[in-house]
Structures are given as structure tokens and as C-alpha cells.
Amino acid sequence: MSAGRPPNLLGATWVLVRKDLLLEWRTRARANALVFFSLATLLLFSFALGPDTTILRRAAGGTLWLAILLASVLALGESFRVEQENAALDGLRLAPADARALFLAKSLANALLLMLLGTVILPVLAALAGVTLVQGPGPMAVVLVLGALAIAGPGTLYAAIASQARARDVLLPLLLFPLLIPALVAAAKATSLVFEGDPMLQFRSWLGLLAGFDLVYWSLGFVLFPRVLED
């Protein structure tokens, strides 16, 4: 057998993203559960806000992102449960896989799942709240991408921390939700502007805040994840 050269950071990330996506595909029941959970959340919000379509339309951006955020807790926790079954994460550490590649791969896979979730529930929200994409699908796609990255980056870091705790299911939202408030506000506002139009040209500012949040927390995760994993 030949001695090989291990992949670099990007190569290892690609190998691990493929593994995570393959696992998601194999266990599609989990993705289905996320979709149904989010749809139930949208329905509950629309019942709670009442039949007034003006209120529903105004709250549509926030409703979408709260549904994604609540579902993300399930997705993030599950993504580390898979790693703990048979101590597969220890196997990766010993392989060895670069801990930074593990962070990037897990965060990207979680972000892709959340983007997909947002895409699936968006038409349902449009039907419930009577909203349309006034600015078109392009800006909505950008908000979905940046918003999903904003949840997945710090979410993956905190899910890794919480996965080692006994009260992991409670700990993850307790750690994550307060941190995500700026991202939630920016994503909800940007989404509302996509639904209602942007006469004051605020859309780019909210996107800038979201992009800045992503940059800061993905960088922090990249640096801190190896310590979380090893220490």
C-alpha cells in the first residue's frame, strides 16, 4: 500500500462536507422533520397574529427567520449527535482531520440545510401572509444565504460545546439565541424589505450588518473550534 499525502485545509473541508451531506441524504427523515417543524411554527405564528393580513405581511420577515432559527436548534444538535454515535468524532480527530476543516465543513453543511429549509418554507409563508418578492428572487437568495451562514457559524461552535454537556438540548438555545439577536434583526429587516420594497434604500445596510456578523463569527469559530474540540 502506498503512503499518501493528506489533503490541505480546503481539501479536508470538501471531504468532510461531502460526508455530512451524504449523512443528511441517508437520513432524510431528519430533514423532513425540520421542514414540518418549521411549517408548524409558521402556522402557529399566523394563528397567534390573527387573521389581519396587514399584520401578517408586516411580520412576515420576522416570522420566516424565527421559524428557521427554532428549527436550526434541532439541526445543529442533530449534526453533533451523529458525530457522537460510536464516537465518530474521535475517529476524525485521530484520522487526523484538521479541527478547522471540521468546523468549516460542519458549518457549511448546516448552512446549506438551513438555506434549503428557507427555500422550502418561503412559498408557504407567501401563501399564509400574502407576501410577494417585490425585489425579486435574487435579493431574497442573498438574504437566505447570509442569514443561514449567520446561524450556522456560531451555531456549530455552540453545538460542539453543548454536545459535551448533560443538558445539551437546553444549553444550545440558551447560548445561541442571545448571540444571534443582531443577525436575526438584520435578516428579518432585509427580508421585510424584499417583501415590501425598499424606498429608503436600507436593504444594503442590513445586508452589510449580516455579512459583518458572518465574517466575525465564522472567524471566531475557525479560531476557537480546535480548542473546543481538544480542550
Added chain:
Amino acid sequence: MNLAQEGETRQTGLPVARALPLSNVSNALECIDVSKRYGQRWALARLSFVLPAGASLLLTGHNGSGKTTLLRLLATLLRPTTGRLVLFGQDGVAERATLRPRIALLGHTSFLYEDLTARENCVLLARLLGRPASEVDELLDRAGLAQRADQTVRTFSAGMKKRLSIAGLLLKQPQLALLDEPFAALDPSGIAEMEQHIRSLSRAGTTVVLATHQVEHGQTLCTERLHLSAGRATLA
């Protein structure tokens, strides 16, 4: 192996296993006054020994004596609470990233993804090691899993998972193989094959640390023996 006699308990409350650690790159392992604590319980207490490269060490002891903890420390998956581990002349904590490609652990848990197939699990490891995926088929064949290569691990028995784990270990071609109860869950033919794999590793110059309750199997495979009792080392 170089192990001195036990000393008495010191004021710290820790049992003492005195030793003669000699820092030497020809040693695969140098375990110098290593202790590991979980909460209030000391799983290992001031353990010291050295093991030359290429030697094979049989690790025995009752349940809870610290065998698995020691193997996980040697695998660099745990940090010692106190003391120092030197593997192949390198610090086992500070230089774990460079050491890990040289170490393989066959543990109580399989390190496998249940929803991936046997082949996919091995290909994942091969890719991370930078090895051609074509080597995987040969290894699965050697592990007796060629017929089940495309079935998910979730459908495997404990013995088959053990066989798949050994395939992963062989793929890595380690310089230090840490084997925690390698015969558990295997049928007689599986045990014979496992013995064959361990002998092959030793012949190839791999340093082997084998923890098992099946002492009769272990003694035929190892040149050294260390007995652990409540985290303390005793000469066996």
C-alpha cells in the same frame, strides 16, 4: 519496558507508581508520572513506564482499572491531568497534531458512521489520509467484509463493526497501534484473524499496546506486560 517498583502514597493522596523514565527517541512511549482525574476520581495515578519502539505491551487489569483511559491518553485524545507523555520523542499534548497520523486506536467504540456503508467509512478515512480509495476494497476483503461493503454499518453486528474498525486501522499503517479489547465480540475465526493482524503489525515494526481481559491471547502476542490496579501500575 522499564518500570520501577511502587512507592507509597504521598501527602497528596495520590498512589505513587515510581518509575525510571528515560527520554529517548528510540522509545515509542514515555509515560512520566502521568495521572488522569475525572471529577473527584483518579483513573490513573502517577503512572510511569517506557516502551521501546517496535515492542508490544500487554495491558491487563480489572474493569475500571484505567486501561481505556491510558489508551486514550496514548492516542492523544485525552490530556493528562498531571505528568507528561512523550510519544516517539515528541510531546503527546503539544505535538499531538503531528503525532496523530502515526497512531491508530481500536477502541470500545467503533468510530464508524452508522448511516454510511462499510466502503464509505473506509473511503472517508482513506481520503483524509490522502490514500487512494482503491486500497479500500483490498482491505475490506482482508477484513472479510467484501460481500457487505455496500451495506450501512447500522445493519452490522458488533463483530462486523470490529472487523471494519481493524480495516481502518490497517489502512492507516500506524507506528503505534492501541488495541482496546480487540477480541471482544469476535467469533473464533475472527479472533484468529485478529491475532494474525496483530502479529503482522508487530512484524512490520509497529509498537502495539494491547488491553484485554483475555490474557492467554494477549500473552502470546506481546513481549511486555503491565498490570493496572485502580490506576496504579504493578509489575506483572
